Amino acid sequence: MNTNNLSSALNVSARCRDLHVSLWQCPHFLFIVMGAVISTTILLTYVVAKFYAEPETVVSIIFVVTVFLFVVGNAVIKAFEKVAEASQLKSEFVAIISHELRNPLSSIKWQIDALMEKKEGLTSADFVPAMKIVNHSNEKMIGLINDLLDINRIEDSRFQLSPAIFSMNELTDEIVSVYEPIAGTSNLKFILLAPKSPLWVMADKIKVKSVISRFIDNAIRYSTSSGEITISLEDIGSHIKWSITDQGAGIPVKEIQNIFSKFFRASNILKYQTEGLGVGLYLSKYIIEATGGTVGFRSLEGHGSTFYFTVPKSKA
Known part of the structure; x- marks a missing residue:
């Protein structure tokens, strides 16, 4: 641990401010308080017991009191730690929602x-582009709320x-055609690797469509310009495997375990200034696992990512 990290760790007041809680609700401050209380209680217990009991009894009393205080103190600190974490999550959630809706x-x-400024002499040429932007913004809000x-x-x-039989090939083609113009603005090219024969699956088409859309959207957002995004579909027996590979930012090793967590966004993507709640991968994982x-x-x-999922094949 370097000097800056040590200084930050010891700055209890700053850590409590980061959690948006008062000192008496802050687990770091309470840890110090409980340490002082335990030390003082042990000392007083020793002094009092010394005058009224044998040495062996004194040791036993101190041991029992220490264990009791440690258990109680730990329980109290854990409770306040949950309060602090909830408070921090609430603050972060409100900030994210406010930004995404704004x-x-x-x-x-x-x-x-x-x-309104040009209300006189307005033509369809004025209305159509504006209405497209309004419609797109409206769809973003609806997606956020959903x-x-x-x-x-x-x-x-x-x-x-609501499971139903549908072709993964056709659904993928449909979604890719929507995202191709968006990818084109960043000189990104889709490469689709899939068999010509239909790959029939049994799943909720609307939900699977949302998963594919999120994966493609993420690949575009976090890819560098003039790269390739490869989408592949494969029959792996009882399931169909769908995967997408980009040449983008990749994910830091220390954050890999959190990638499917609710409201999580990798630290290295902040420079892309992308929008999003950080719930897309969380929802995608839940949907796919609920599908079987x-x-x-x-x-x-720094070298990109490959995300994949499998869905059950149709038995019909």
Whole structure:
């Protein structure tokens, strides 16, 4: 640990501010307080017991008191630690939601203001581009709200799937055609590797579509310009495997274990200034596993990532 890290670790007041809690709700401060209380209690117990008991009894009393105080103190600190973590998550969540809603709302407002300023002599040539932007912003807000509703349904055990038979090839082609113009603005090229014969699966088509869309969207966001994004579909027996490989930022090794966590975003993607709640991969993993498939990834920071999932084949 270097000097800066040691200084930061010892700065209890700063760490409590980072958690957005008062000193008396801060686990780091409470740890120091409990340490002082335990030390003082042990000392007093020793002094008092020394006058009224044999040495062996004194040792036993001190041991019992120490264990009791340690257990109680640890329980108290753990409880406050949960409060602090919840408070921090709440603050971060509100900040993220505010940012994500403000962007599309601001975009809608700007387009309406622009049309209002030019309200006389407006033609369809003025309306169409503005309405496209308004519609896109509206869809972003709806998508954001749907993600939050899905998370709420998952936590309340009310999340439901509607399985049906469909072709993964056709669904992938449909989604790629939507994202090709977006990828083109960054000179990104899609390479699709899939058999010509249909790969029939049994799953919730709308939910699987949302998973594929998230994976493709992430690949575009975090890829460098003039690169390739490879999508492949493969029959692996009882399941169909879908995967996407980009040449983007990759994921830091120390953060790999958190990649499917709720509201998590890798630290090295902040420079891309991308939008998002950090719930896409969390929802995708839940959907695929609820479908009876698996989801995973391989990544090397600075060299891109491969995300993949499997869904059950149709038995019909």
